[in-house]
């Protein structure tokens with residue numbers, strides 16, 4: 379609670395409006411921080427629920443989200459903060475296995491707090507000198523880790539936009555007059571290729587950029603979720619025979635559902651043969667580039683790519699959002715997207731304007747997503763980050779072992795290459811029944827029931843989904859540094875408790 383005097387104040391009694399109110403401003407902010415710290419504590423307390431689930435209509439009655447005519451008091455604002463977090467899912471909870479981004483890295487969060495306080499745009503060195511230099515240091519380090527000298531990179535608002543920047547740069551590199559003349563300037567129908575396991579944002583590039591999804595060829599994958607290389611070549615030849623122009627191939631390093639890695643070297647050979655741009659969507663699997671134990675063979679050949687998407691907010695646990703897109707060739711981003719808005723990118727500035735980034739992107743305004751990664755990386759060092767990625771893989775291997783040891787009640791769908799573990803839970807009545815399509819259909823029906831029970835109880839969150847080969851199955855993700863072997867055991871035991879009678 380705020381002191382009585384401060385509680386009744388409003389935001390207008392604080393800085394900047396009330397210039398003398400440094401004490402009241404500090405008191406208000408310290409109370410907000412207390413609310414945040416309570417949430418951090420609860421997030422890390424395994425006895426705390428992950429969520430208080432309510433259906434949307436019910437949630438609307440619990441929350442008062444109205445925007446009033448008159449300013450509310452500072453005490454009300456503190457209560458608003460507490461209520462908001464009370465009903466927020468604790469995505470950093472050690473029993474949250476629901477998304478590719480799990481966990482709450484304390485230093486990265488502190489970085490995000492500073493980022494908010496600095497509140498700067500990232501389009502020019504002029505207003506973000508330290509952060510721009512930080513971007514240059516971290517992004518060139520990431521390009522070196524990929525295996526490149528030179529090149530260029532940018533942070534984008536998520537993996538989907540990173541993939542879009544790769545598509546735009548590829549098309550610009552190969553058809554530079556598209557920028558001025560549009561499709562009329564193209565020598566024919568462009569075609570892109572990706573696996574049927576890729577992230578949907580790759581296909582949306584075709585829609586957003588006017589290629590048409592008809593010309594985003596989904597290459598079949600094998601039973602491990604890897605692109606079938608012979609199919610890629612066959613489909614490229616099929617399109618060329620129609621007079622189409624294959625120009626872009628996406629290889630996925632860590633698919634969203636199964637965590638599969640396409641064979642980069644084989645795909646790079648095909649791209650070389652047919653003069654296609656090779657983009658690697660390593661949004662999810664990119665973190666393993668830090669690991670000497672797991673980088674090869676999963677990411678072997680990544681240095682042959684023309685562009686790479688890599689999201690530190692996924693496997694590396696940087697706070698949302700933190701997505702990077704890297705190009706082997708420098709100068710492409712700027713020539714592709716430059717509009718030279720003279721009110722921002724004056725050419726007569728008193729400093730080297732190559733440090734300005736706004737003209738490299740289609741965004742103009744760009745959020746500062748670098749500080750939380752830079753601070754986090756310094757807090758771990760390269761050794762620490764490598765250990766963290768290895769630990770996540772070790773925990774996934776432990777989970778596979780535990781599933782195999784309980785094969786009466788769990789059916790492992792495939793040996794994972796990453797921290798995605800895909801499995802069915804087998805309730806009592808179906809144990810011992812031979813595994814076939816009919817049984818899969820039954821197992822698929824209980825996924826949503828078990829999921830509903832775990833959310834009502836607030837004890838666990840594990841995702842489920844069908845894919846192109848099978849009906850609903852659980853997909854657990856271990857990407858939180860909080861997770862231990864005991865948490866993995868809890869996940870499996872809790873699913874058993876919630877689903878045994880189904």
Ligand SMILES: O=C(O)c1cc(=O)cc(C(=O)O)o1
Nearest residue numbers: 476477478479480577634692
């Ligand atoms: O950043 C994430 O957590 C994320 C991004 C996705 O596109 C898909 C998923 C997912 O399927 O969990 O997670």
